[in-house]
Amino acid sequence: MSFWFWHGLKKGVRSTHYPRKFESAAGVSPGRPVATEFDSATEAVLAAANCPVDAIVARGSAAEVKLERCIYCQHCHYGNPHLLEWNSDYEWTMAALGPGKYQPLPGAYHRSLHVMVVDAGDCGACLHEVKQLNNPLYNMHRLGIFLTATPRFADVLLVVGPVSENMRVPLLKTYEAMPTPKRILAVGACAINGGVFGRAFMSAGGAASVLPVDLLVPGDPPPPLAILHALLAVTGRKNPVAQMASLEGNS
Amino acid sequence: MIDAWIGGALALFFILCACGLVLSAATRGVYSLRAFVVFSAACSILMMFSSAVALASGHSFAIDLWRLNGWGRLSIRLDMLSAIFLFAAGLVYLPASLFVRNLVEVRFRGRYPTRRYGVLHFALMASVVLILVASDAPLFLISWECMSLLCYFLVNYEQSARMDVRAGYIMLVMSEAGFLAVVVAFLILGRGTPDWSFSSLAGMAEHLSGGAVWGVFLLGFLGFGVKAGLVPVNFWLPRCYTAAPAVFVPVLAGVTLNLGFYGILRLDAQLMSNHSLGTGLFALITGSITALVGILYATTENDLKKMLAHSSIENAGIIVAAVGASLVFHASGYAVAAAIALTAALYHMVNHSVYKTLLFQGVGEVEAATRTREMDRLGGLARLLPGLSVVFLVGCLSISAIPPFNGFVSEWLTLQSLLRSAVLLSSAVKILFALCGACLALTAALAVTCFVKVYAMSFLGIRRGDWRKVPGKAGRTQFPLAYLAVACLLLGILPTYVIPVLNRAVEPLAGASAAASLVPPFFTATPENQQLPPAFVNDFHNLGAQTGRHVLPGRGLVVMVRGSEKNPVVFAMSTSYSFVALAIFLFVTWFIATRSSRQRSVTRHELWAGGIPRLLPEMTYTATGFSNPVRVVFQAIFRPNIVEDSRETVAVHFRTAILRRRDETHLVDRLLLHPVGEAVGWLARLLAEMHHGRLNAYVTYTLAFLLIILVLFRLS
Structure with missing residues (x-):
């Protein structure tokens, strides 16, 4: 006889309390580099030069971060003298068109959201993180968010991967097959701007070059809680963070 | 007076038959076709008229013909059983006659040898009527033999392929074997009889010993079962239906199949009234097995015509199972249950004639338009032939026993009458009834699968083959089919008007009235009626069973069997009321849907097909794929012989071609x-x-x- 029921009662609730409480367990997020004030402008330039994808921009003695470009190589975190400060939060979803230009789905979707995931040439990392949302720890069903296999029921199109040429038409067809109102999430650096692939002969360079993306989830890959934050931002239960201070004027 | 009407109609029928035969043979080209259609339609209307008069009046028509040396007097008699079969035959012959014209004009562009066809057609028509009205063995057997031979000629009429000719031979051999069995059965039955009329044969049957009863029953059952398509003597049927010309198959399935049931009922139910339990059980078990085998092969068959042939076998099984149940009830002394089962059998017989004719004509039309019958190559016909697709859908719904169409009523009655085995005493018999009921229920479920496959794979989806629509007069071809579709609907929603008519034939056979117990007189209920106490009526009045009593004639619109005090209603249903309710619900839903979506915008994009760039016909669900689960589950019955061969380039891992062939030999x-x-x-x-x-x-x-x-x- 199986005692799973008893075990379950004994262990209690293990799911995260996010978004009711801030989840602070170790390892739920890789964190993110944040703008850092250095002693001199030279040091800031050296820190920026350390970044292989130009995600760090020197402005005066400060090094500012364009998180949507970051591929999490962690060169600015370990092993060089010009390190940036790290913040260990995970609520970093951004509106693609800038602050104030994003409209969440209407109230009927607050506690019922169906997500269609399209793998548009993903390496598997972002997909893996999306998959984690279904496990008991993150358990997105408790928030009324479900994955669906057909675009006919989907409210959100979650794109991962840089949109390879072979997936461009299927992605467009999926978008067309979805009923309105609908929102598009670009998850991971690849889906935002092509990431390490960039724009190439077989890579469209991100979902935004094909579809009108609404929300960006930076990270390579973003942790599950960052994706969860984005999904909550779609329903209007959370707000996308204002463009980070370091990004102002650059977008 | 009524005698004059019926006699006149029958005489006129034979005269018109002769006229049609002569005229369609003597004239040429379009005139031959016109003479054929006009006279054939007139003959079928006369068939319906004479039988309708007989059924409406309840008066049997009998007349003596001439005396045949050594055989006694030839006589004809149109009793109620004959009248029902005659009416069903007329019902089928009318659209079949009109359909010949459509098919000849569409498919053969008028270049069809109608002259010879007309001769055979009218001769067959006359022999069918003679079989149905014959009241003595010699006339019956002579007409039966004529019918068999004419069927053979008509099946081989187009003679397109060598296999077809072979199928015709197999049919001829089986018909003759069946005929011989029937002759022997009559000879055993009539040993020492003064004359060979059915009434004196019935008198002889009472003195038969147990072994002779079994002998006559089995010989007659299997002999007539050849025409009715019963396992194990039905192997000619799928071959022959596939080979027969499209103009003739509806007649084959709608008329001559019924003659088998007519023979079984006439010889085994009417002439021999002293049945043992065993003969009835034999019929019941044979019928159930036939139904299951028929539908299994129908479900896995991809040729439309062959599939319908197997489905005919299935329906024949259901009808014979109901007849068997009726014989068992009769032998056990439950006359009312016997009457209900027999009513179900006759009802299913009429229904089967109607919808099978509709489906065969639809397939003929499909074949004429596309030159193919393979479901794997068809698809998307609904857009090509919209009218045909609607009537074909009605046929499919009817045959899969979906209310409010006719198949539902008769299959429901059949299953309910099998469930009445609870009244029987012997538990072995009860177990057999339960097994047969389970068999028939499985059959009904598989029939739904089968016809979902037929309609979805041929009419829905996208076109799979490279066929091209043959241009033709498609508009005119729908009338005979629409006529049959309406018949399907009416037989389905008006069972309470059909059952009393069938009851006229059932009552003398079963010795009890099915209508009295199946159709309670809610419309004409009076407080004095002992059978229907006022309290009971009141309960059902609140449920709406008396709705329409002042407007509609008849006994009521509810089919119901009443039980004891403890269990007042054994079973009940009303397709009439549910049809009205269904129509109202559909209308209200449609109304709300259109009203509520008025403000919304509707955008249309192409079909969602998993995001693939282009949906190719090869990618869509095929008929073979749809029915494969059935093929796998029932592998023990099908016993397929699978041959797999592959061609490799370098090693076994680099295959360039795989050939997989699957051969099945039919169970029988x-x-x-x-x-x-x-x-x-x-x-x-x-x-x-x-x-x-x-x-x-x-x-x-x-x-x-x-x-x-x-x-x-x-x-x-």
Whole structure:
């Protein structure tokens, strides 16, 4: 006889309390580099030069971060003298068109959201993180968010991967097959701007070059809680963070 | 007066038949076709008219013809059983006649040899009517033999392929074997009879011994079962239906199949009233097995015509199972239950004629338009032939027993009458009934699968084959089909008006009235009626069972069997009321949907097909794929012979081509036809040993034979 029921009662609730409480367990997020004030402008330039994808921009003695470009190589975190400060939060979803230009789905979707995931040439990392949302720890069903296999029921199109040429038409067809109102999430650096692939002969360079993306989830890959934050931002239960201070004027 | 009407109609029928025969043979081209259609339609209307008069009045028409030397007097008699079969035949012959014209004009562009076809057609029509009205064995048997031969000629009429000719031969051989069995059955039955009329044969049947009853029953059952398509004597049927010309198959399925049931009912139910329990059980079990085998092969078959042929076998099984149940109830002394089962059988017979004719004509139309019958190559016909697709859908719904169409009523009645076995005493019989009921329920479920497949794979989806629509007068072809579709609907929603008519034939056979117990007179209920107490009526009045009592004629619109005090209603239903409710619900839903979506915008994009760039016909669900689960589950029955062959380039891992062939031998062929064939071959080889000897050996045989004869003479 199986005692799973008893075990379950004994262990209690293990799911995260996010978004009711801030989840602070170790390892739920890789964190993110944040703008850092250095002693001199030279040091800031050296820190920026350390970044292989130009995600760090020197402005005066400060090094500012364009998180949507970051591929999490962690060169600015370990092993060089010009390190940036790290913040260990995970609520970093951004509106693609800038602050104030994003409209969440209407109230009927607050506690019922169906997500269609399209793998548009993903390496598997972002997909893996999306998959984690279904496990008991993150358990997105408790928030009324479900994955669906057909675009006919989907409210959100979650794109991962840089949109390879072979997936461009299927992605467009999926978008067309979805009923309105609908929102598009670009998850991971690849889906935002092509990431390490960039724009190439077989890579469209991100979902935004094909579809009108609404929300960006930076990270390579973003942790599950960052994706969860984005999904909550779609329903209007959370707000996308204002463009980070370091990004102002650059977008 | 009524005699004059019926007699006149029958006489006129034979006169018109003769006229049609002569005119369609004597004229040429379009005139021949016109004469054919007009006279054939008139004849079928007369068939319906004469039988309708007989059924409406409840008056049997009888007349003596001439005396045949040594055989007694030939006489005809249109009793209620004949009238029902005659009406069903007329119902089918009318659209079949009109359909010939459509098909000849569309498919053959008028270049069809209608002259010879007309001769055979009218001769067959006359022989069918003669079979149904014959009231003595000689006339019945002569007409039966004529019908068999004419069917053979008509099946082989187009003679397109070698296999077709072979199918015709198999049919002829089986018909003749069945005919011989029937003749022997009549000879056993009528030993020492003064004349061969059915009434005196019925008198003889009472003196038969137990073994003779079994003999007559089995010979008649299997002999007539050849035409009715019962396992194990039905292996000619799918072959022959596939080979028969499209103009003739509806007649084959809608008319001559019924003659088998007519024979079984006439010989085994009417003439022999002293049945044992065993004969009824035999019929019930045979019917159930036939139904299951028929539908299994129908579900896995991809040729539309062959699939419908197997489905005819299935329906024949259901009808015979109901007849068997009726015989068992009759033998056990439950006359009312016997009457209900027999009503179900006759109802299903009429229904089957109607929807099978509709489906066969639809398939004929499909074949005329696309030149193919393979479901794997069809698809998307709904856009090509919209009118046909609607009526074909009605046919499919009817045959899969979906309310409010006619198949539902009769299959429901059949299953309910099998459930009435609870009243029987013997528990072995009860178990057999339960098993047969389960068999028929499985059959009904598979029938739904089968016809979902037929409609979805041929009419929905996208076109799979490279066929091209043959241009033709598509508009005119829908009338006969629409007529049959309306008949399907009416037979489905008005069972309470059909059952009393069927009851006229059932009552003398079963000895009890089915209508009295199946259709309670809610419309004409009076407080004095002991059968229907006011309290009971009141309960059902609140449920709406008396709705429409002031407007509609008849007894009521509810089919119901009443039970004891403890269990007041055994079973009840009303397709009439549910049809009205269904129509109202559909209308309200449509109304709300259109009103509520008025403000919304509707955008249309192309079909969602998993995001693939282009949906190719090869990617869509095929008929083979749809029915494969059935094929896998029932593998023990199908016993397929799978041959797999592959071609490799370098090693086994680099295959360039895989060939997978699957051969199936039909269950009956495997278990009966092939062993019998092998046995005959073995015997022939044994005899051939003797034949191919030397002359000296022959002389020795003769001498030995002579010696044996002499010794025997001496000894005796």
